[in-house]
Amino acid sequence: MTAATTLLAALEGSGHRTTGPRRIVAELVAGQDGAFTAVGLESAARAGGVHVGRATIFRAIELFESLGVVERVDLPAGDHAYVACVSHHHHHVICTTCGRSTEVEDVGIEALARTVGRRTGFRVDEHRLELFGICPDCQRVASGT
Amino acid sequence: MTAATTLLAALEGSGHRTTGPRRIVAELVAGQDGAFTAVGLESAARAGGVHVGRATIFRAIELFESLGVVERVDLPAGDHAYVACVSHHHHHVICTTCGRSTEVEDVGIEALARTVGRRTGFRVDEHRLELFGICPDCQRVASGT
């Protein structure tokens, strides 16, 4: 839940207004504990009894993303999802069962990108690494009892 | 252009019918020389004067994908794109300027995935690595004349 605070702090710190709807979206994001989609947030809002316009949710997510406190990931199924994160470069491991995500500090992919650049002649500017698997909890559940 | 042959061969080899529309889609894919989107193929077909139903294009792409001769990638902009490839595990470097893509044989990401697994406790089953940059040709063009 302190995650919501982080999101709001980022808002204030960048000269954006801290409004009611944004506060709500921040809470929703913080309450997701993993990857979430825009549509998911929308229905979460409805389920929570609060009303926030669709456009506002999209705008809020977009804003959080531009502030670096939320990051876009593409699920294997092709959906556009997001995960809250603590900024700076890192990647995510996403549980395909429960959707929870964990951040992974740089594991040497920069070097890997350089290798690719050298090998192909490309100037590699950007990369996206997403890992999918089963989180410890779900493994425990899956492995009988 | 031999790429179209590869696609069609994969079709035949898997017990699927080699039909006119599929042939057309294969040609279109082969003629893209890089990443392409379903919509792009559709308009390419229209531009080429041939007519293939939207549904058919989507189905053909899906089929090629399931045969492993075409792979899905997600562009930084969030579009769903595809690239033709020669199957088995590898990754792509995609030029953000011209869209051309190059395959990269495994560069040690398996090890990287294992490291992540060890560090997070996740059982990493799947990963997606996409590299974006500027290809040699575009670099040349960009760097004055």
Added chain:
DNA sequence: GCGGCGAATGATACTGAGTCTCAGTATCAG
């Protein structure tokens, strides 16, 4: 505490990618 300005909101209409259906057609085996 009050007022004004501009940012933010949200209802709604719109866009466009991707899916589904189903009658008609084309492919391939026999």
Added chain:
DNA sequence: CTGATACTGAGACTCAGTATCATTCGCCGC
């Protein structure tokens, strides 16, 4: 050639995401 059936395509449909714009609200100065 013929039948079984896989494939096709027109078009309706769904639904995520965007654009519009009048109204509201947060913030800042007073």
